[in-house]
Amino acid sequence: xxxxxxxxxxxxxxxxxxxxxxxxxxxxxxxxxxxxxxxxxxxxxxxxxxxxxxxxxxxxxxxxxxxxxxxxxxxxxxxxxxxxxxxxxxxxxxxxxxxxxxxxxxxxxxxxxxxxxxxxxxxxxxxxxxxxxxxxxxxxxxxxxxxxxxxxxxxxxxxxxxxxxxxxxxxxxxxxxxxxxxxxxxxxxxxxxxxxxxxxxxxxxxxxxxxxxxxxxxxxxxxxxxxxxxxxxxxxxxxxxxxxxxxxxxxxxxxxxxxxxxxxxxxx
Numbered sequence: 001x002x003x004x005x006x007x008x009x010x011x012x013x014x015x016x017x018x019x020x021x022x023x024x025x026x027x028x029x030x031x032x033x034x035x036x037x038x039x040x041x042x043x044x045x046x047x048x049x050x051x052x053x054x055x056x057x058x059x060x061x062x063x064x065x066x067x068x069x070x071x072x073x074x075x076x077x078x079x080x081x082x083x084x085x086x087x088x089x090x091x092x093x094x095x096x097x098x099x100x101x102x103x104x105x106x107x108x109x110x111x112x113x114x115x116x117x118x119x120x121x122x123x124x125x126x127x128x129x130x131x132x133x134x135x136x137x138x139x140x141x142x143x144x145x146x147x148x149x150x151x152x153x154x155x156x157x158x159x160x161x162x163x164x165x166x167x168x169x170x171x172x173x174x175x176x177x178x179x180x181x182x183x184x185x186x187x188x189x190x191x192x193x194x195x196x197x198x199x200x201x202x203x204x205x206x207x208x209x210x211x212x213x214x215x216x217x218x219x220x221x222x223x224x225x226x227x228x229x230x231x232x233x234x235x236x237x238x239x240x241x242x243x244x245x246x247x248x249x250x251x252x253x254x255x256x257x258x259x260x261x262x263x264x265x266x267x268x
Contacts, residue, residue: 125234127165
């Protein structure tokens with residue numbers, strides 16, 4: 001949580017009916033004490049390497065999503081209400097090579113992306129490449145059925161190279177998506193609309209997570225998972241400052257954090 005730490009306490013809450021206090025005298029009261037959490041500043045925390053990696057990934061993801069939200073907020077129509085999380089994969093070809101053909105698969109990805117930018121109005125986005133390499137045949141557990149299965153090819157390398165992207169793109173009917181991704185040459189894809197999600201707090205309270213927070217979690221998950229992968233940015237996301245309000249200085253604003261400052265402009 002950045003430079004803050006949780007501090008627990010309680011606050012009195014009025015209840016409609018009188019209730020007993022569970023003590024030796026069984027006192028009556030119409031007040032109960034509800035647990036609370038406050039975030040207290042503690043300076044700069046010292047994190048372990050794993051936690052620091054996770055925190056930095058979340059911070060980078062949050063910045064990317066905030067920039068996309070600035071652009072998305074200027075677009076008209078319900079089809080632009082949510083960001084989309086896209087995963088694209090291609091058929092795996094067994095090989096004797098220990099390292100995957102990153103150049104070749106990247107060319108396929110860029111070709112597919114160019115087609116989709118034109119056909120389904122993808123305005124921009126960001127994401128990472130994930131590479132899962134395996135030699136020979138290995139057992140794995142099917143998450144849906146729990147069965148033990150096998151994958152891989154005997155005495156061959158298999159490289160599963162796929163892309164996890166967060167896109168600023170519209171809602172599209174599934175039939176059209178299937179058609180256009182197939183024409184683009186993509187082997188398999190997922191096109192997930194990142195809507196609000198229900199969750200429970202540590203105290204069991206039901207809350208709604210805003211859609212942009214859901215997007216941050218999706219992106220930060222893969223930034224952490226794909227170690228060493230370079231996050232790519234394309235399209236209008238590179239020009240996010242052009243979508244700022246006229247009263248904001250695009251020269252002084254370096255990140256979305258600067259927008260929340262009281263006087264971000266130092267040009268005068």
